[in-house]
Amino acid sequence: MFDKSTWIKLPRNVLQGHGVLDDLADAVAELYLSGNPLLVTSPTPERIAGDRIRAQFDGISSVSLDRASFESVERVVEIAREKDVGYLIALGGGKPIDVAKMASDHLDCGFVSVPTAASHDGIVSGRSSIPEGDTRHSVAADPPLAVVADTELLAEAPWELTTAGCADIISNYTAVKDWELAHRLKNVEYSEYAGALSQMTAEMLVGSADSIKPGLEESAWIVTKALVSSGVAMSIAGSSRPASGAEHLFSHQLDRIAPGSALHGHQVGVGSILTEYFHSGARGEWMDIRDALSTMGAPTTADELGIDDETVIEALTTAHEIRDRYTILGDGVSEDAAIEAATITGVI
Numbered sequence: 001m002f003d004k005s006t007w008i009k010l011p012r013n014v015l016q017g018h019g020v021l022d023d024l025a026d027a028v029a030e031l032y033l034s035g036n037p038l039l040v041t042s043p044t045p046e047r048i049a050g051d052r053i054r055a056q057f058d059g060i061s062s063v064s065l066d067r068a069s070f071e072s073v074e075r076v077v078e079i080a081r082e083k084d085v086g087y088l089i090a091l092g093g094g095k096p097i098d099v100a101k102m103a104s105d106h107l108d109c110g111f112v113s114v115p116t117a118a119s120h121d122g123i124v125s126g127r128s129s130i131p132e133g134d135t136r137h138s139v140a141a142d143p144p145l146a147v148v149a150d151t152e153l154l155a156e157a158p159w160e161l162t163t164a165g166c167a168d169i170i171s172n173y174t175a176v177k178d179w180e181l182a183h184r185l186k187n188v189e190y191s192e193y194a195g196a197l198s199q200m201t202a203e204m205l206v207g208s209a210d211s212i213k214p215g216l217e218e219s220a221w222i223v224t225k226a227l228v229s230s231g232v233a234m235s236i237a238g239s240s241r242p243a244s245g246a247e248h249l250f251s252h253q254l255d256r257i258a259p260g261s262a263l264h265g266h267q268v269g270v271g272s273i274l275t276e277y278f279h280s281g282a283r284g285e286w287m288d289i290r291d292a293l294s295t296m297g298a299p300t301t302a303d304e305l306g307i308d309d310e311t312v313i314e315a316l317t318t319a320h321e322i323r324d325r326y327t328i329l330g331d332g333v334s335e336d337a338a339i340e341a342a343t344i345t346g347v348i
């Protein structure tokens with residue numbers, strides 16, 4: 001008997017372009033949601049676009065969060081219940097979007113994603129990534145019902161946020177390699193479609209490198225398209241595997257050891273140089289990854305991340321412990337091997 005089945009959840013409306021923030025209410029009206037919204041945001045995005053969103057909805061409430069944590073998720077759930085809201089609008093970078101995504105899952109209501117930075121590929125994905133103690137949960141949640149990515153707003157964000165988004169996409173190269181490896185060695189379920197989409201997204205972004213420059217709205221357009229595509233790959237896979245391998249474990253570990261030092265995308269980019277070295281050796285493709293990152297203005301060294309060499313080595317040797325996800329790191333990289341990899345690749 002044929003017994004395979006799959007359920008792919010994707011957003012219904014994806015709006016991308018100049019000034020589309022002012023179409024948010026129209027995009028929401030098309031979703032036939034009921035009740036008032038709760039705006040879930042963080043301090044900077046609130047300042048930049050909070051009023052423009054509130055102006056479009058009667059009866060909207062707001063909550064501004066300082067960090068992504070289970071506590072923040074609980075706070076949003078509590079406020080949403082208290083105000084009896086019908087759905088959530090997430091406005092900001094990866095943190096408020098992840099929190100709203102998880103809270104909407106707990107509340108069994110929809111949410112709409114309004115990124116203010118093209119800094120990460122969680123804009124569209126059906127995964128929520130929240131740190132807790134010594135670990136990091138990548139939790140299955142529903143993807144947003146709609147995504148409203150205003151390229152005018154995204155282009156005005158600090159350029160480093162956009163280069164972080166580029167690096168999050170470039171890291172798909174090693175994430176897919178890790179996924180294939182886990183499939184071959186551990187029989188982890190692998191989706192050819194999701195793997196190919198994720199890899200193609202990285203290739204297309206690197207192919208457009210010459211058009212990705214500060215001050216050009218076109219750059220925000222190209223990067224956001226890639227972030228959407230990468231998020232769709234995660235939705236097809238039903239896991240963050242197509243976009244998160246050992247380079248993400250390294251970054252999550254840096255978040256624990258040296259919180260707030262660098263942006264997520266920048267950390268995974270440097271992680272990708274290191275893990276590509278483990279995949280393909282000294283003369284391997286790590287140089288291509290480094291060069292692509294450097295062309296887009298993303299960091300390629302510990303120094304550029306603002307993280308000291310010892311911390312990088314500690315994160316690399318302990319990254320395999322953060323989550324039960326098989327990668328090229330296997331059951332751990334020795335300190336000598338980590339120092340050699342980081343030295344040969346010029347990361348330290």
Ligand SMILES: NC(=O)C1=CN([C@@H]2O[C@H](COP(=O)(O)OP(=O)(O)OC[C@H]3O[C@@H](n4cnc5c(N)ncnc54)[C@H](OP(=O)(O)O)[C@@H]3O)[C@@H](O)[C@H]2O)C=CC1
Nearest residue numbers: 042043044093094095116119120121122125127129157264
């Ligand atoms: N679920 C998923 O599939 C994925 C989740 N992620 C998660 O997303 C997070 C990383 O996202 P990231 O966006 O880097 O993190 P943040 O949400 O912390 O945003 C980074 C910084 O940019 C600021 N910011 C946001 N928008 C603007 C703007 N327009 N102008 C100026 N500053 C701005 C934020 O301000 P403020 O501090 O006020 O918010 C914050 O200081 C990580 O936690 C990562 O794990 C990443 C990829 C995929």
Ligand SMILES: O=C(CO)COP(=O)(O)O
Nearest residue numbers: 121129138240243244248
């Ligand atoms: O950052 C992500 C993809 O770019 C999400 O990955 P995680 O599941 O490792 O949090």
Ligand SMILES: [Zn+2]
Nearest residue numbers: 120121168268
């Ligand atoms: Zn990422």
